[in-house]
Each structure stands twice: as C-alpha cells, then as structure tokens.
Amino acid sequence: MKEKILRSNIFWIVVIIIIWESVSRLGIISPYVLPPFSKVVIQLVQELQDGSIVIQVINSFRIVLLGLIISLIISIIVLILCDKFKNFEYFTRTICNILSPLPSVAILPIVIIWMGINDNAMLVLVVHSVVWPMIINLMEKVQSIPTVYHELLANLQIGSIKKVLCVYMMLILPGVIAAMRIGCARAWRSIISSEAIFGIIGTSGGLGMYIYVNRAYGNLTKVMVGIILIILVSVIIDKIFVALEKLTIKKWRMSYERE
Amino acid sequence: MSENSVLKVENLTHSYKDKKNKKIVIKDLSFEVDRGEILSIIGKSGCGKSTMLKIVAGFLSPDSGKIIVNGKEHKKPTRNVMYLQQNYEQLFAWRNVVKNISYSIEQLKLGKEETKKRAEYYTHLVELDEYKEAYPNTLSGGQKQRVAFARALAVEPDLILMDEPFAALDASTRDKLQESTKRIIKEKGQTVLFVSHNIKEAQYIGDRMLVFGSDKDGNIKYYFIENPQEQDKEEIKKLL
Numbered sequence: 001m002k003e004k005i006l007r008s009n010i011f012w013i014v015v016i017i018i019i020w021e022s023v024s025r026l027g028i029i030s031p032y033v034l035p036p037f038s039k040v041v042i043q044l045v046q047e048l049q050d051g052s053i054v055i056q057v058i059n060s061f062r063i064v065l066l067g068l069i070i071s072l073i074i075s076i077i078v079l080i081l082c083d084k085f086k087n088f089e090y091f092t093r094t095i096c097n098i099l100s101p102l103p104s105v106a107i108l109p110i111v112i113i114w115m116g117i118n119d120n121a122m123l124v125l126v127v128h129s130v131v132w133p134m135i136i137n138l139m140e141k142v143q144s145i146p147t148v149y150h151e152l153l154a155n156l157q158i159g160s161i162k163k164v165l166c167v168y169m170m171l172i173l174p175g176v177i178a179a180m181r182i183g184c185a186r187a188w189r190s191i192i193s194s195e196a197i198f199g200i201i202g203t204s205g206g207l208g209m210y211i212y213v214n215r216a217y218g219n220l221t222k223v224m225v226g227i228i229l230i231i232l233v234s235v236i237i238d239k240i241f242v243a244l245e246k247l248t249i250k251k252w253r254m255s256y257e258r259e
Numbered sequence: 260m261s262e263n264s265v266l267k268v269e270n271l272t273h274s275y276k277d278k279k280n281k282k283i284v285i286k287d288l289s290f291e292v293d294r295g296e297i298l299s300i301i302g303k304s305g306c307g308k309s310t311m312l313k314i315v316a317g318f319l320s321p322d323s324g325k326i327i328v329n330g331k332e333h334k335k336p337t338r339n340v341m342y343l344q345q346n347y348e349q350l351f352a353w354r355n356v357v358k359n360i361s362y363s364i365e366q367l368k369l370g371k372e373e374t375k376k377r378a379e380y381y382t383h384l385v386e387l388d389e390y391k392e393a394y395p396n397t398l399s400g401g402q403k404q405r406v407a408f409a410r411a412l413a414v415e416p417d418l419i420l421m422d423e424p425f426a427a428l429d430a431s432t433r434d435k436l437q438e439s440t441k442r443i444i445k446e447k448g449q450t451v452l453f454v455s456h457n458i459k460e461a462q463y464i465g466d467r468m469l470v471f472g473s474d475k476d477g478n479i480k481y482y483f484i485e486n487p488q489e490q491d492k493e494e495i496k497k498l499l
Contacts, residue, residue: 148349151318154336156366156414170353252352252396 035221044225053210057229060195060206063119064187067126071183072176074127075134076164079142083160083168092135100132104190105197122191122206129190130183137182141175142168174249181241185234192230207233265417265450266292266315271324273310284310285321286479290469292418295448297441299465299487301455303499306471306479308454312420315452316342329417338366341411345423347403350395356406357382357391363410381409384443401432408440412447419444421453425460437463458495462487472498 005011017037023029024036031039047053082089104125115121149171153163169176195208196215207226214222273285284307292298302308313319315326317336326333328340336342341363350359361378369377382391385405395403404424411419424440425433441464444451455461461468468487474480482498484490 146346146348148344148346151316151336151342151344152349154318155316155338155340155342156363157336157338158366167351170351173353248353252394 032220035224039221040224040228043221044228047222047225053207053225053229056206056210057233060188060191060208061233063122063126063191063206064184067123067130067187067191068180068183070123070127071130071134072180074131075138075179076169078135079138079168080160080164082139082142083164089139092139096132096136099128100136102128104129105193108194108197122194125194126187126190129186133186134179134183137179138172138175141172141179145171174245177241177245177249181238184237184241188230188234263293264291265294265296265329266452267325267327268311268315269325269327271311271314271321271326273307273314273319273321273324283479285314288324288481290481290483292450292452294450295445297444297451297453297464297466298469299453299455299461299467300469300471301458301461301495301499302471304456308471309422312342312422312452312454315418316340316420318342338363338414339416340418340420341414341416342420343407343411343422343424345426347400347407347427349407350398350403352395355392355394356387356398359395359406360409360413363414367414377413381413384412384446385409386439399432400428401436404428404436405439408443412443412449417450419449419451421451423454423456426456433460440464458492462490462492462495468495470495470498 020034021037024031024034078088078092082092107128108121108125111121111124115124145168149167153167158167191206192208192211195206196212207230211223211226214220214226268288268290271285271288272283274281274283276282284305288311290298300308300311310319314321315333317326317333317340320334333340351362354362357378360381361374364374364377367374379391382388385408387402387405387409390398390402395406398406408421408424425436428436437460443449453461453464455464465487468484468490470482470484472480472482484495487495
C-alpha cells in the first residue's frame with residue numbers, strides 16, 4: 001500500500017503543491033518571486049471565467065496541431081520517396097542530420113524576414129522543430145521492420161504509396177505514436193519559447209505571448225497560470241496518445257516492433 | 260521444357276563472396292517441376308537450398324542460369340510465385356484472420372464480393388472458420404502458419420515456395436500441419452517447392468525429392484529421388 005502511494009504521480013504532485021504553498025506563505029521565498037499555489041489557482045479560475053486565456057490556448061494548440069499534421073504528411077511523403085528511390089534516403093538523412101539539431105528559435109529571425117510576422121511564420125517554426133526528428137525516427141522504424149514483411153510486400157507487388165500508407169505506417173504504429181508524442185512536446189517547446197522570447201508573432205497571440213506580456217508587467221501569478229496551463233494541456237495530449245496506444249498497439253500486441 | 264512443366268531451373272549457379280573468398284553454394288543446377296507436383300528439397304544447413312528458393316522467388320539474382328516459370332523468365336518477385344517462410348510472425352496484427360487472408364486477394368482487384376468469397380473459402384480450406392474473426396495475437400504458431408499458407412494460396416499462384424514452413428513449430432503441430440498441407444496442396448493441384456531439413460518430412464510431403472548433397476570428394480552434387488516415400492531414410496541420409 002505504502003509503495004503504491006509512493007508510486008502514484010498524484011501523491012508527488014500533492015507533495016510539491018504543499019511545499020510550494022508553504023514556502024511562499026511562510027515567506028521562505030518571497031510571494032513576489034513565487035506566488036502561493038492557491039493564489040495561482042484562483043487567478044487561473046478567474047482567467048478561465050474571463051475566457052481570453054482559452055482563446056490563447058486554442059491559438060497555440062491550433063498551430064501545434066497543424067504543425068504536427070503537416071510534419072506527419074511530409075514524413076509520409078519522404079518515406080514513400082525513400083522506398084521508391086534509394087538515393088533519396090541518403091539525401092534525406094544528410095538534410096535531417098544537419099537541420100534536426102537546429103533550434104527553431106535560432107531560425108526565427110530568418111523566418112520572420114522570409115515569411116513576415118504572421119501565423120505562417122509560427123507554423124514554419126513548429127514544423128521545423130518537429131519534422132526532421134520525426135523523419136529520422138520513422139525511417140529507422142521502417143528499417144527495423146522484419147525482412148519477412150518486405151519480402152511479402154515485394155511478392156504481392158505492392159506499390160510504394162500503398163506500402164507506406166497501408167502497411168508500413170501500421171507496422172511501425174508504436175513508432176508513429178512515439179514520434180507524434182515527441183513531436184508534440186517539441187512543437188509546444190518551439191511555439192512557447194518563440195512567443196515568449198520574441199513576443200507576438202501570430203496575429204492573435206498564444207500562451208507564450210501571455211507569459212511574455214505578464215513577465216513584462218512583473219505579474220508572476222499570471223506567468224505561473226500560463227506555465228500550469230502548458231502543463232495541463234501537455235498532460236491532456238499525453239493522455240490522448242496513451243489512449244490511442246491502448247486502442248491499437250496494446251490491443252494487437254505488436255510485439256515484433258523492435259523498440 | 261515439357262508442356263506440363265511449371266518451373267524450369269536452367270544451369271543455376273550462385274556464390275557468396277566476402278573480402279577474400281568466394282563460396283559457391285549452388286553449382287550448375289537444372290531441373291523441372293510439373294504442374295501439381297510437389298518437389299521436396301533437403302540438404303544440410305548452409306547448402307544453398309533456401310538461397311535457391313529465394314532465387315526462384317526473385318529476391319536474389321543468380322551468378323548465372325535462368326528461372327523459367329510457365330515459359331517466361333522470372334527475375335523479380337511476382338504474385339505468380341508465392342514465397343512462404345518458416346517465420347510465422349508475418350501476419351498483419353491489425354487484421355483478423357479472414358482479413359489477413361483477403362489482403363493478398365485484394366491485390367488482384369477482383370471486387371469486394373469475390374474477394375470476400377475467396378477469403379472465406381481459403382479460411383475454410385485451412386480449417387480456421389471458427390477463428391476467422393480472431394486477431395493474430397490470439398493464434399498459436401501453427402494457426403498463424405496456416406493463415407500465412409492460406410494467404411499465399413489465395414492468390415492462386417502458379418508456384419508456391421515453402422521454406423521450412425514448419426521448422427519453428429512443435430512436433431505434434433508439425434505432424435498435423437504436414438498432413439493438412441499435403442492434403443490441401445493435392446486438393447488444389449498446386450505446384451510446390453518444399454524445402455526442409457527433415458528427411459522424414461521431405462519424404463512425406465514430396466512427390467519427388469531433390470537432395471543437395473555431395474560426392475565422395477565433397478563436391479556439390481544433386482540427386483533426384485522418385486517416390487521418396489518408398490526410399491530408405493538412411494540411404495537418403497548418405498547422400499547429404
């Protein structure tokens with residue numbers, strides 16, 4: 001029972017909240033530097049009732065989701081081309097290895113010059129942070145598919161498009177979901193950091209912008225509200241992926257997928 | 260090539276090369292297989308029997324020689340020559356039994372009704388009616404192999420290549436599958452090349468047997484045995 005409690009995420013979250021509230025209330029850390037948790041929660045409820053923060057969450061989430069979808073589509077197209085042309089795979093690997101480590105914040109000035117200050121610039125940054133590692137990840141997963149499947153598909157004379165879309169993507173489904181999960185985290189990081197560092201880029205602003213503005217006004221309670229909202233949205237997204245895993249991978253016990 | 264011949268292997272030679280050596284695994288092999296015939300192939304490990312099957316399937320190119328299927332040279336994998344491996348983990352986890360079988364039929368573009376009808380027929384043929392809605396993760400090794408066999412059979416190819424299909428199964432499942440596989444092959448009049456390392460199995464399955472053996476000096480030599488069931492197992496062993 002004791003071990004069960006210790007293993008529970010909720011237990012540790014409660015512990016952190018109690019410590020947070022105590023150090024702030026007891027003045028160990030100034031409430032101006034670390035506002036009490038209860039104050040942040042009250043502020044969060046007020047912001048949610050007001051509704052404007054919901055729009056900012058939706059703005060950021062919309063770009064993240066769109067970026068993920070575009071990245072997945074690009075990755076699938078690349079996989080099809082790699083299947084069709086062996087040399088394209090070498091080319092893709094080189095490009096991915098060069099661009100993957102490049103933080104999206106580093107290319108932000110170039111993107112602004114090329115695209116202007118709008119939602120599309122934000123989308124480019126999100127796609128940049130997601131697509132390269134996603135391609136590498138999926139290419140490696142395809143290579144780990146047992147030979148028996150490659151031979152079967154060759155035997156049945158399945159074309160590249162059908163092969164990648166209908167078979168490979170299903171065979172590497174655990175890898176696809178993992179890539180989407182990692183991609184989602186990277187996308188959030190990219191959009192929030194870009195907004196928080198450079199201020200408004202899109203036309204309406206998102207969560208990063210909310211944090212940026214409130215930091216400028218020294219309102220740390222609101223900054224904390226923004227951070228908590230990012231955590232909450234990430235947890236919800238993660239739960240969606242876990243549910244998707246349960247619905248597919250665990251149901252079919254895709255054990256041959258080499259993790 | 261005789262009129263009834265489905266497969267003709269002509270002077271097939273194949274070798275594996277590493278940095279220093281070149282090892283010839285198949286040397287000047289020629290034979291024909293008639294329609295509806297089962298040619299079982301045995302040999303020691305590494306003698307080239309699976310390599311030969313992969314060449315016939317079109318997955319490997321030989322150093323020299325020709326593979327002729329139904330009068331046409333066969334160089335690349337096609338649905339006309341289906342290859343069945345010993346690894347039974349080759350089903351699609353997200354498709355149930357009947358859908359796994361229908362996958363190969365779907366490629367023939369016969370229409371929804373005909374595909375469904377044919378898939379049901381082959382599910383019945385391999386005696387998996389009661390498991391037709393089951394997913395691969397709930398099937399035994401033998402059942403999975405039967406699904407893979409039905410999937411290959413359902414394309415109605417000219418030739419099926421079976422590469423030690425029962426090697427990964429336990430003895431009792433293997434015995435049952437040998438019996439049912441031979442019955443189905445004969446019922447369908449299917450032409451089959453059946454590779455095995457088990458002499459008894461090769462004797463039972465094959466109408467004729469090809470032994471990848473060696474002569475007294477250890478040189479590669481091929482022996483053809485008619486009516487293998489009637490031959491002494493020990494005599495065949497000596498040829499290896």
